[in-house]
Amino acid sequence: MKNRYVLDGGYIKNPKEHFKKMLEELIEEEKQVAEGYKEYFAKRPEFKKEMKNLWYSLKNDEITPEEYSIRALEVGKKYN
Structure with a gap:
């Protein structure tokens, strides 16, 4: 068994x-x-623009991560 390795019960040479x-x-x-x-x-493209704006707001500390999540879900629902 030298130089053999076990993976999912089988051997890999x-x-x-x-x-x-x-x-x-x-x-x-x-x-x-x-x-x-x-x-x-x-x-x-509108969805992309809104998500990018949200991302920049989060990045610039204008919104919290929790607020980002909530708004992102709302934007996603709007465009799907």
Whole structure:
């Protein structure tokens, strides 16, 4: 059993390759999610503008994180 690693009851002969593949798959999924958000916001420019304004208000301490959450939910309901 030397140089073998256990994962879910099975053995991985080359953990570096296994985790490299997992990382590549995760990166690909993240790219797909990012593209989905990009398309979502592109179809809703008013929504994007309101969310950006909310973000800047939070960043500049004009609103609290709790208020940001509440307002973001309201904006989301308005555009969905």
